Amino acid sequence: MSISPEMGHSHVFLGSDHERNERRIRLVIALTAVMMVVEIGAGTIYGSMALLADGWHMSTHVSAMLISALAYLYARRHAHNARFTFGTGKLGDLAGFASAIVLALIALIMGWESVLRLLDPVAINFREAIAIAVVGLVVNLVSAWLLRDDHGHHHGHSHAHDHGHEHDDDHHHGHSGGRDNNLRSVYVHVIADAMTSVLAIVALLLGSRFGWTFLDPVMGIVGGLVILQWAWSLLRMSGAVLLDFIPQGEDLPEEIREAIETDEDRITDLHVWQVGPGHHAAIVAVATPVSRDPSFYKARLADIHELSHVTVEVTVDKAA
Template structure:
């Protein structure tokens, strides 16, 4: 005996007989808002990029030019986030995506994490080269550019931080609601802000004491921190892509607790993430006296993150 049903947050399970066809839209609750904010950040970044490149060319400033071109790679990385939001929304009801497009954000987040890792490697390499061969720095000009970059990036981070599943929050909330696509954009902006803060510190100390070696040394520290963020995002987004549930994920235990009763046992259980805040489950139940399918669905109704459930009942 098989049953298949789909229900959304805050509603009880829908009877399969009453709703023979249903959509598979498993996008995050804040999908549209996050997409709008990402485009706003891209607009701000692109504007800064054009201003810095133009000013750098006009004033012959290498610091402005370098930061301007760095901003262009930053904007390109953010485009991955924005375009994946658009694609996921456009194809949300495309039946060729068996379980919807909710995981596209994790795929984009994984790609952005790779870009972030490459950025960390480039910063680290450039810092090592400068450590071996010190380059003269125009401290005043470079400090102004770093301060401008910091202000812009902090503003962008504020736009992207709200609703971004904080990595150090409660494990249950983190794994169930995190939008890895938005988290990727947030980390790109945060990485830029971090490099600006470290650059300002290094430039001020370098200007005061003439320590040319401090700038590349702090660059290496920044590269290591960004690499750590990249690795965290890679592992979290990658886990979703290969249907791996974190060890502290308690949804399988909650399902067993809700279903199992006197003479009933869950013999096979598969739980995976369909999108931010959405999980799917395939449950095989062995029962001495099988109950109505609607009763089993009712037992699971309080698990709001269960958005797609298939139940198989095997009488003993």
């Protein structure tokens, strides 16, 4: 049986800043890719291993950012595809999860290469290496500024669709900002690269001044450990969304209970999960001694703008 997009309700649960974030990521990819090509080209022409290494290092970040850009594009183009029964809002979390794995691999490679460099030191051209690190830091700071998350606002309205059945669906299209793990993954990549540049500059300055060449690989190990921790945090956040896990501190279920439950009405079953940045769905089963339409209970949830898709089931229970 074919699924028609005309059937049922729209399930567009993209973040309120989806298109803005998509444009910014494309700009950051272009900026990083240009820097990558320049470094690889200059390293090849002038025989600089430092330039080549940094260029190929930036290519890994470009690859990870491409995952995020494609996720934004695919989610937007298929937002109205009815086969995505809860929309494409979680594609960003899937991309963030994949990007976190790439970030963790980069951190492990950094640590391994640094250990090898400690065991087998090589001569360092401090002036050239410092110049590369400074230019890389500037590029990453510009990219971080472009990716800044400044959507800490919430705006929206709700639309109730009442069908007069004992269970009913409601769509509150209150496009609140929410946490965009796809954007966050790209931001973490950029910040990780910036931190690596800062550590490299410090190590190279001290190494050129005091001859402490061992600081360069030591800083690489420190940077790898910090980036690994960031990757783990991103994996946990994006993985929680993919598994419909309600994290500690998320008070949405409690808000729903406070809005619905009274001396007469009680919730017998409650499921809440995120379907996109700033968008949550909920299935609420209510037992009540008085026969009421589901729209009665959904009206109590109208002020909870994080709820974009609500299904209410009402059971008349004289013992409730």
